[in-house]
Amino acid sequence: MKHIKNILFDCDGVLYQDLEAVFGQVSKRMTKYISKKLKIDLKKAKELQTNYFHKYNTSLNGLMIHHDIPPTEFLQFVHDIDLSFMEKDIVLREEIKKLDLRKFVFTNGSKEHVKNITTHLGIDDLFDDVFDIVDADYHPKPAAKAFDLMVKKFDINPKETIYIEDIAKNLSIGKERGATTVWLINNEYWGKKESNKEYIDYKIENLSLFLKEIRLLKNS
DSSP states (O other): OTTTTEEOSSSSSOOOOOOHHHHHHHHHHHHHHHHHHHOOOOHHHHHHHHHHHHHSSHHHHHHHHHHOOOHHHHHHHHHHOOOOOOOHHHHHHHHHOOOOOEEEEESSOHHHHHHHHHHHHHHHTTTTTOOOOOTTTOOTTHHHHHHHHHHHTTTOOOOGEEEEEESSGHHHHHHHHOOOEEEOOOHHHHHHHHTSSSSSOEEEOOHHHHHHHHHHHHHH
């Protein structure tokens, strides 16, 4: 860990783990948006949403390719969710704060969504920068273009970087570029797909504990 200078966090499923409470809302709003925009019933909208997600890594990507959906409008609508249930994560805040590394968020969502999440968690002031789907020119992870644009924006060397994801397959490009890859173990169908691959360096169950271990290893 001595050579590590940067840490990349995915947002959803990493900075918090109650994915259903947050992304469940986002998913329902996606279905609603698709149904209204394409004038199809909710069942067909949900099928389209799922198919596009599996085929193009985000539902938005498929909607842009096949239906010319305006991405900004879509992102604003689907991320307009209620996070009043989310509590501040004091333990996570302390561990992120103590890390003597540059800290970034790398997401397929929007900056506004990251801001909403991190504000509710009480960690919004701890990151150097955020790279979102707009920065990626709407190329979702694990596209090489998204990763390379992120590296350029943050001006980081992947070989000096730890990259943490809840979706295992998103780590493939990180490993290819030389990053130390970390999968946050979960039972989500899409999250654990490819979690047995060699491109994953570490598998962890608790983010705060892992950050503490990084700090202790770096200072030892």
